[in-house]
Amino acid sequence: MAKKSLNQLSYKDYLFDIINYSFLIVVIIVTLYPFLNVLAISLNDSTDTIRGGIYLWPREFTFNNYMEIMKYDNLVTGFFNSVLRTVIGTVLGVFIQAMVAFTLSRTDFQGRRFVSTAIVLTMYFSGGLIPGYMLIRDLGLINSFWVYILPGLVSAFNIIIIRSFMDSLPFSLQESAKMDGASDFTIFYRIILPLCKPVLATIALFVAVGQWNQWFDTYLYNSMNENLTTLQYELMKILENTTMGGSQDANLMRPNEGEQANMVSPQSIKMAITMVTVIPIILVYPFVQRYFIQGMTLGAVKQ
Numbered sequence: 001m002a003k004k005s006l007n008q009l010s011y012k013d014y015l016f017d018i019i020n021y022s023f024l025i026v027v028i029i030v031t032l033y034p035f036l037n038v039l040a041i042s043l044n045d046s047t048d049t050i051r052g053g054i055y056l057w058p059r060e061f062t063f064n065n066y067m068e069i070m071k072y073d074n075l076v077t078g079f080f081n082s083v084l085r086t087v088i089g090t091v092l093g094v095f096i097q098a099m100v101a102f103t104l105s106r107t108d109f110q111g112r113r114f115v116s117t118a119i120v121l122t123m124y125f126s127g128g129l130i131p132g133y134m135l136i137r138d139l140g141l142i143n144s145f146w147v148y149i150l151p152g153l154v155s156a157f158n159i160i161i162i163r164s165f166m167d168s169l170p171f172s173l174q175e176s177a178k179m180d181g182a183s184d185f186t187i188f189y190r191i192i193l194p195l196c197k198p199v200l201a202t203i204a205l206f207v208a209v210g211q212w213n214q215w216f217d218t219y220l221y222n223s224m225n226e227n228l229t230t231l232q233y234e235l236m237k238i239l240e241n242t243t244m245g246g247s248q249d250a251n252l253m254r255p256n257e258g259e260q261a262n263m264v265s266p267q268s269i270k271m272a273i274t275m276v277t278v279i280p281i282i283l284v285y286p287f288v289q290r291y292f293i294q295g296m297t298l299g300a301v302k303q
Contacts (some may be wrong), residue, residue: 101162
C-alpha cells in the first residue's frame with residue numbers, strides 16, 4: 001500500500017514537473033521571440049526585409065543596416081555624450097541618493113518624518129513642464145552638459161528604496177562605530193555602503209537605464225548645440241525621418257551628401273536603432289545581476 005502511494009506521489013510530481021517546465025518554456029519563447037525577431041530583421045538585407053517572413057534568423061545576413069546608421073551626422077558625438085552622462089549621472093546619483101537615504105534612516109534624526117513626507121509628496125505633485133523649463137533656464141543650465149546630471153541627482157522613489165534597505169540594518173552598528181570615534185561620513189562610507197551593495201546595484205541599474213534612454217531633455221535644452229547631443233536624441237531623429245519618409249514598405253535614401261545613395265528599408269533601420277539602444281544595457285546587466293536579484297527581494301522576508 002505504501003509502495004503504491006509512493007508510486008502515485010512520484011507520478012504526480014513527474015506530471016507537475018512536465019507542466020511546470022512546459023509553462024516555463026512557453027514563457028521563455030514569448031519573452032525572447034520579440035528580441036530575436038528584432039535582431040534578425042536588423043541583420044537582414046533591407047530590400048529582402050520588405051518581402052516579410054523574417055522570424056528568428058536573417059534570410060540574407062548583412063551589417064549594412066548598422067553601417068547606414070553610423071553614417072548619420074553627430075552619432076559618434078551623441079554616443080560619447082550618452083556614455084558620459086550615464087556614467088557620471090549614475091555614480092553621482094546613487095551616491096547622493098544613498099547619502100539622503102542614510103540621513104533619513106537614522107533614528108536620531110529629529111526631522112526624519114517631515115523630510116520623508118516632503119520627499120514622498122514630490123512623487124505625486126510636479127510643477128509642470130513650463131515651470132521646470134523656466135527653472136532650468138534661470139539656473140543657467142540651458143546649452144550645458146550639467147542639465148543631464150543635476151536635475152536627476154535626487155529621486156524620491158530611489159531614496160525610499162535605499163532607506164528601506166538601510167532600516168533593516170542594525171542601528172547598533174552605527175552606535176558601536178560612533179563610540180569608537182568614527183564620524184558620520186566614515187560610518188556611511190566604511191560601514192553602511194558596503195552592506196548596501198545589493199540595493200545600490202539595483203538603483204544603479206535603474207538610474208543607468210534612465211540616463212541612457214533619455215532624449216527629451218536634449219530636445220528641450222540642448223537641441224541647438226550639436227556638441228551636446230545624445231545618442232538617443234540622434235536615433236530619435238533618424239527614426240522620425242524614417243517614419244516620415246514613407247510606409248513600412250517604402251525605401252529610404254541615405255541622407256549623407258556627396259556619397260553614393262543606398263536604399264534602406266525603414267523597418268530595418270528601426271530594428272537596428274532598437275538594437276543599438278538595447279545592447280549596451282544588456283552588456284551591463286550580467287555584472288549586476290546577482291546584486292539586482294538580491295535588491296529586488298528587498299522586503300520579501302520580515303524578521
